[in-house]
Amino acid sequence: MILVVDIGNTNIVVGVYDDDNIVGSWRMVTRSEKTSDEYGIFILNLLNYNNISQKDIKSAIVSSVVPNVMHSFENALKKYFKIEPIIVGPGTKTGITISTDNPREVGADRIVGLVAAYHMYGGPLIVIDFGTATTYDVLTDKGEFKYGITSPGIQISADALWQKTAQLPSVELKKPSSILAKNTITSIQAGLVYGYIGQVEYIVNKIKEEMHIEDMKVVATGGLGRLMADETQAIDVYDSQLLFKGLKIIHDKNIKSN
Structure with missing residues (x-):
């Protein structure tokens, strides 16, 4: 079994692959002050609760955008699982x-998402990750990542x-139900959600216009991606497990090359 981990600014998402099947996935809040023991015991408890033996975890791969977490998390995998994880990077x-x-x-998360989308759909394509920040990444038909756009995530906008x-x-x-709001709550929701739908549609259309490519697959992921994907035709596919799939693909490429 393979442990796949994506460490984001808001959450750490952990999954387990058995061959090509995800047999479990969990989410924890990202906190840089946690020790390797806290991370290790937390993962062990998750596995035990789901009847997955620690001894069955033979390999691990980690992508992270939070450098302060990496020392403790990497040491947790070494100490509790006796494995040297693959770290997505240069x-x-x-x-x-x-x-x-x-x-x-x-x-690293942007690379992982692009790898999964390119593997499944080919290029050219746009991958939108609705995370703490929202990223729009453009991949050519030859698998070349050249352009990326970053905007505040919808939750950041709401919090601000x-x-x-x-x-x-x-x-x-x-x-x-309508953009014509009659009270404070729905007026905020209308501004946030309809406004964000407008952002997504404009940026996607502008990318296609400047790339001179009308037919580009648009793949979305991330915690709030489902909300957006359900409300706009600018998104072709929503895949909540895109990063897990990308991590598995990268893991296999690097294991086979060693």
Whole structure:
């Protein structure tokens, strides 16, 4: 079995593959102050609760955009599972080419998502990850990542609205039945959700226009991706497990090359 881990700014998502099947996935809040023992015991408890033996975990791969967490998390895997994890980064075989101005600046999660989408759909394509930030990444038909756009995530926008205003409340992120709001709650929801749908559609259309490619597959992932994918035709596919799939693909490429 393979442990696949994506460490994001908000959450750490852990999954287990048995051959090509995901047999479990879990989410924990990202906290840089946790020790390797806390991470190790937490993962062990998750596995035990789901009747997965620690001894069955033979390999692991980790992508991370939070450097402060990596030392403790990597040591947890070494200490509790006796394995040296593959860390997605420079030198990792991915099957795609990073052609941005500074490839080392590209977050590992973005690479992983592109790898999965390219493997499943080919290029050209756009991968949108609705995470803490929302990223729009463009891959050519030859598997070349050249362009990326980053915007504040919809949750960040919602948090900023209620934190920076005296009378506006925190609201549930959902689309109201009409953009013509009659109260404070639905007016905030309308502005956030309809506004974000508009952002997605404009950016996707602008990418296609400037790339001079109308037929580009648009693949979405991330915690709030389902909300957006259900409300706009600009997104072709929503895959909540895109990063897990990308991690598995990268893991297999690097294991076979060793």
